[in-house]
Structure formats: structure tokens, C-alpha cells
Amino acid sequence: MNIELINICKTFQDELVLQDVCGSFDIHSIAVIGPSGGGKSTLLRIIGGLLTPDSGNLKIDGEIIGFSNKYLHSYRRNIGFVFQSKGLFEHLTALENIMLPLVHAFGMGKSQALEISSKLFERFGLTDEKSKYPFQLSGGQQQRIAIARAVAVKPKLLLLDEPTSALDPEYTAEVLNMLGELQNEGLKTIIVTHEMGFAKNACEEVVFLANKQIIESGNSSRIFKNPQTEELQNFLNKILEWKV
Amino acid sequence: MKQTVNKEPSLANKAASGIFVAVVLIGFLWFSVSSIGLELDFSTLYQYRQRLWEGFLMTVIISVASLFVSLVIGSLTAMGQNSRILIISYFCRAYVQIIRGTPLLVQIYFFYYIIGTAWGVDNRYVAGVVILSIFEGAYISEIIRGGLASIDRQQYEVAKSIGLTPVKTLQLVTIPILMARILPALAGQFASIIKDSSLLSVIAVIELTQTVQEISADNFRMFENYLFVGALYFILTFGVSLLSGVLERRYNHEYRVNQYL
Ligand SMILES: Nc1ncnc2c1ncn2[C@@H]1O[C@H](COP(=O)(O)OP(=O)(O)OP(=O)(O)O)[C@@H](O)[C@H]1O
Ligand SMILES: [Mg+2]
Numbered sequence: 001m002n003i004e005l006i007n008i009c010k011t012f013q014d015e016l017v018l019q020d021v022c023g024s025f026d027i028h029s030i031a032v033i034g035p036s037g038g039g040k041s042t043l044l045r046i047i048g049g050l051l052t053p054d055s056g057n058l059k060i061d062g063e064i065i066g067f068s069n070k071y072l073h074s075y076r077r078n079i080g081f082v083f084q085s086k087g088l089f090e091h092l093t094a095l096e097n098i099m100l101p102l103v104h105a106f107g108m109g110k111s112q113a114l115e116i117s118s119k120l121f122e123r124f125g126l127t128d129e130k131s132k133y134p135f136q137l138s139g140g141q142q143q144r145i146a147i148a149r150a151v152a153v154k155p156k157l158l159l160l161d162e163p164t165s166a167l168d169p170e171y172t173a174e175v176l177n178m179l180g181e182l183q184n185e186g187l188k189t190i191i192v193t194h195e196m197g198f199a200k201n202a203c204e205e206v207v208f209l210a211n212k213q214i215i216e217s218g219n220s221s222r223i224f225k226n227p228q229t230e231e232l233q234n235f236l237n238k239i240l241e242w243k244v
Numbered sequence: 245m246k247q248t249v250n251k252e253p254s255l256a257n258k259a260a261s262g263i264f265v266a267v268v269l270i271g272f273l274w275f276s277v278s279s280i281g282l283e284l285d286f287s288t289l290y291q292y293r294q295r296l297w298e299g300f301l302m303t304v305i306i307s308v309a310s311l312f313v314s315l316v317i318g319s320l321t322a323m324g325q326n327s328r329i330l331i332i333s334y335f336c337r338a339y340v341q342i343i344r345g346t347p348l349l350v351q352i353y354f355f356y357y358i359i360g361t362a363w364g365v366d367n368r369y370v371a372g373v374v375i376l377s378i379f380e381g382a383y384i385s386e387i388i389r390g391g392l393a394s395i396d397r398q399q400y401e402v403a404k405s406i407g408l409t410p411v412k413t414l415q416l417v418t419i420p421i422l423m424a425r426i427l428p429a430l431a432g433q434f435a436s437i438i439k440d441s442s443l444l445s446v447i448a449v450i451e452l453t454q455t456v457q458e459i460s461a462d463n464f465r466m467f468e469n470y471l472f473v474g475a476l477y478f479i480l481t482f483g484v485s486l487l488s489g490v491l492e493r494r495y496n497h498e499y500r501v502n503q504y505l
Pocket of ligand 2: 040041042161162
């Protein structure tokens, strides 16, 4: 799967957040890294069809994404999106959370949706959590269920916006393990993350976003071993300073 | 270390406490009544049972009708208050402020005798329901607006990301979350509607209060009449309160476990 960004710009209330972002990537697994406030979430939401850029184009496998409501509505159904936190419907149980998109966005029958959901719970060791509400679940469980919901519909592409940044290290591991497993099965992912270990070892490609643009991108082991730009070198030095 | 006990009180404890409170309340009432040498005789009300029943029914009908109309007015103006079209937003805010800032009695006279006459509305029952709905709608509008504002924006973002249409989002996300949050307040407002409907007696809508005024002019037994009618209002509002408890549990998340199973 190929994704192409052509001169994407986005301004929030006079604040320029993305300026002529360009790039073309063959997605298998991409990690997006960069300083806070650099526009990572904004770019991911544009790719996910949740936000419309002010100008520029987005192409997926050569097809231009039209940012009209009608187009986006069907586009979003084929893209999974996992939020940093609170990504589950608070008034539904874990099971209902997974069934809802299957039934109400894809028009699947309830029994079939139930079967698919139950399999996912079993597979990810979440069966005991089925009938709990989000407020009764740990942060790690919530994120794993959010990921399960996103993959239940067999998306063409899964986008994750810092899925572990609100979690304890222990829970971070359980979420990243689940993700690594899905990637190994061939699920295409773009993940915004501060977990450099995961970016380096589990993702094929890394994109460094800072100062409103993509400053550097490339093979993940190359990026960490041999950063070309000064910005990325500084960023990595800062981030790896306290590494054990 | 102090231990927090998280247990239901025992049945005996509940019963004893309930009886104690009832005895204190009834004792207080009985003492007050007997100390001014008042002898209550409710039997004279029996001959008016037909009229009382009709008044009671009229109060129920007016209250239920007003509940529906005021819910519609409240929902529309709650959304209107947040409208991006300034004229709509100002109009809805002015409505809420003015109605909540003036007494119902004044509104009844104003709308019935000035607006109603000007526009040729002469059915006092229709006018009564409309006036009461306009009044209660302003309060319901604020309840709904507050409820909507309390919903986390992220819930809508999630709905968008899984590909729900706006209509489905309203139906499956906004309304269930909103209802769970505002049901207690709405039930309280319905109880207010029932009580406030008594003021419609000033435009001679023959509901419970108007009926009892007419009876009082006939039998001169003010105390019995009003105590009795007070009890009738209480039965209605207490019923609403019980019903809202049931609905609340239905909408409350924990009780809906296994709904899909
Ligand atoms: N809805 C919004 N309205 C106004 N400004 C926004 C909005 N969303 C983001 N911004 C601004 O855009 C800039 C980029 O935000 P973004 O969330 O994309 O950064 P980020 O790289 O994801 O940062 P972080 O690592 O902290 O999540 C920030 O300065 C932020 O204040
Ligand atoms: Mg972000």
C-alpha cells in the first residue's frame, strides 16, 4: 500500500501546524516520531479522514482522497483509528463497543458480529473483560479493546495516535506486544509514538516530523543509527539521554 | 485504622428508621392541628368526588401534554443556543433568560390576556398547555444544554472514526449518554410541571386547584380541601419520582450489562 502526501497544509486559528508536507511511503509499518506540538496528531487525523487539510492532496494507492463528507464517510470505515486514551464509548460494554461498528457501520447481523467479537476477545485474552464498561477496565485493557475494535472490521490501514502514552510501562508492553503480533500478520499500520524501542524494532520505516514538516524519513534502523539532519540528531540525543 | 463499611443497611434497620421518620412527621402534624383546636373532617369531600376526579384527570392531562411540548421546545432551544447562526442563538438565549427570570404567574397573565387575545387563542386549555410548556421548556433547555456540554468531545471523534453517520451518532451515542445524565433532572422538572399547573387556575382552567377553589366556595372547608388536594399532588409527584428511579436504572450503564448477549 502506498500513501502519498502532496503539499498538505493545515492552520488552526492563525497557527500554522503543517506546512507543505510532502512524502511518499510504501506502508507496511510506519512510526511517526517528533517533538510535542509538532503536528503528528494533526497529520494522522488528516490521513484518517477525521480532519480536512486547508490545502494539498492525499493519495492512497494512487487514488486521491476527496475530502467531502460523503467520500470521507466510506473512507473512514476502511481505516482503523486508535486514540491516545478514552477511545471507547463510555456507555457501552467492551463487547458492545466492538460490535457497534460491525452492526451499525457495516450492517452486519448481530449473531455474526457477536461471533467475530467473541473470537477477538478470546484471541487477545480479554474474555473476562467482555461485559465490563470502560470505567471498569485498566488503561491497558481499554487500549487493547480499542485496537481489537479497530481491527474487527478488517481495515486496510490502522492508525494509532500514541496508543501507549497514557499507560504504565507494564501495560505499554502488553499493548505493544499485541500490536507487534498484528503487524507480523501483515496489518498495515502508522503509529505516532514516543516508544523509540518500538519504532526502531517493530516498525520498518520512521518518519520524523518537526517544525511543521517531515524533516527526515527512512528505514528505521538507519534512522536511529545514522540520522542525517541536525534536528533529528538533537531530538534523538534529547530523547535517549535518560535511556537505561 | 478506620474501616469503611460498604454494606446495604439491614432490613430491620431500614424499617425501624422509616417508621421513626413517619411517626415524627405525623406526630408533628397532629400536634400542630390539635394545638389550634382544629377538627379535620374529610368526609364532606366525598360528595365532590366526581369533580375532584375530573380535576385530577385534567391536571394529569395538562402535565403530560406540557411535558411533551416542553421537551420539544427545550431540545430545539438547547441546540439553538449553540447555533452558529447568531440570530437563532440570541433568540434562544433571550427566551431562556426571560422565561427563567420572570414568575410563571406574570407569564400566564401576559400570554393569555395579551398575546392570546391578540392572536385569537381562546381555548384556555390549549393556552394553558402552551404557556406551561413555554415556561418549563426554558428550564428543560438548560438541563439539556448542560448535559450536552458535559459529553466528552472525544466520544464524537470515536463515532466519526468508526464511520457512524451523524444520525446514527445521535441515536447511538449522544442520546444514550445524554439520557443517563439528565434523567434525574428531567424527572424533577416533570414534578415541577405537575405542581406549576396549579397556577393555571388563574385563567380558570378547571384542573385540581381550580376545582378545590370552587369546592371551597361551596363548603367553606378550606383546610380539609387543601390538605386533601396537596396529598393528591404528592401522589402524582411521588409516582414520577418512583418511575424516574426505574428509568434511571434502565439507562444506567451497569444495569445494561449483557444486553447484547
Ligand atoms: N483543534 C485544534 N485547535 C487549535 N489548535 C490545535 C488543534 N489541534 C492541534 N492544535 C495545535 O496544533 C499544534 C500541533 O498539534 P498536534 O496535536 O498535531 O501535535 P503533536 O505532534 O501530536 O503533539 P503531541 O506529541 O503533544 O501529541 C499544536 O500547537 C496545537 O496547539
Ligand atoms: Mg498528539
